[in-house]
Amino acid sequence: MISIKNLHKNFDSKVVLRGVDLDIYDGERLVVVGRSGCGKSVLLKHILNLMQPDEGYILVDNIAIKKVQQKDLFFLRKQFGFLFQGAALFDSMTVEENIALPLYEHTDMQSEQINAKVAEKLDMVGLPGIQKLKPAELSGGMKKRVGLARAIIMDPKYILYDEPTTGLDPIMAANIDKLIIELSNKLNVTSIVVTHDLQSVSKIADRVVMLHRGQIIFSGNVEDLKKSKNEVVYQFVHAEAEGPIQPKPRKY
Template sequence: MIEIKNLVKYFGDNPVLRGVNLTIQTGECIVIIGRSGCGKSVLLKQLVGLLYPDSGEILIDGEDLTQMSEQEIYKTRRKFGVLFQSAALFDSMTVSENISLGLHEHTDLPETEIAAIVESKLRMVGLPGIENLKPAELSGGMRKRVGLARALAMDPKYVLYDEPTTGLDPIMADIINEMIMRLNQELDVTSIVVTHDMTSAYKVADRIVMLHRGLIIYDGTPEQVKNTDDPVVRQFIEGRAEGPIKPIPTSGVGSGNRRSI
């Protein structure tokens, strides 16, 4: 279980997270929605210790990440698989080398065993036999799935997906949705999915939360979200420019110089 308590994160005078409270139960698939720039990726990065909060607590299975030493954070990170927003594959390495990075870094497994793990993860994401290709030879959908295979390499307890379907055609997006659901159910992982894609959110989520102006302003099931009267959530899910959502201040932009949306 992950408990985020009063998480505050500023960049300069830009208040990205102003006191986020969120509990993620083991085994659930939670989707975080919110406008571009509202802090979704910043929130995910703090869960794996890639960014440090200004204040607040992040309890991973009861242990507070914000109180851990570098070494303890490094160990805790093994519980997580992350599919980064850009897939973040290393272009100079083969698919196999990309997937096995963490295994080489964190384990002493022999090469034959690592190769077997790579093979099984590639099969899991529907891309058997592409070990020796380079990322440049892959389509966007394939890159996402290789990123997912890498996220799964260490058999994580928690998988974080940052915009897993963005930029993919609707069918490939749905293949990714199905994978997220299958991994959640069959491998018993806890999934945290950040997305703007409401089709994906409705399909994969047990629970959807909305991040807005630094706070979680909504928490409900997909059915509740679809039927909500909350004007901010409605504006977001209907994708309307007009409504109560005010522009998010960006760093370096003073209050007298806000862009309207």
């Protein structure tokens, strides 16, 4: 379980997180929504210990991550797989090398074992046999899946997804959504998914939380989300623009 307690984060004078309190339960698929720039990625980075809070703390399985010593940091990181926006694969390396990287860096597994593990994860993301391809030979959706295979190579307990379907066409996006659900069931992991796609939310979420002005203003299931009378939640669900929309000037 992950417990986020009273998390505050500023960048210079800009307040991004203003006391986020959130518990994430084992095995759930939690979706985090909120306007662009509201701090969703910043929140994920805190969970991964890639950013440190100004105030507050995070417990992962009852361990306060900011107190973790350098030597234990890897043990903690190992429990997390993440798929970030623009899932950067190394262009000069094959799919296999990209996925296997953490195994070469952090385990003493032999290459035979590593190959077997890579093959297993590629099967899981529905891309068997593409080990020898280079990223340039893959479609956007395939790259995401390879990124996902890499995210699960260390058998994490938690998988964090930052806008996994952004930039994909609707069919690829639906495939990724399906995969998120499949993996969470098969691997029995806890999933934290940031998205602004309401269709994805409806499919994936056991629970949705909404981040607004640095705090969690909503937590509930999709039905509750759709019924919510909270103005900000309502605007998200009904995709209403804030303020008047300026018509685009015609170009002819």
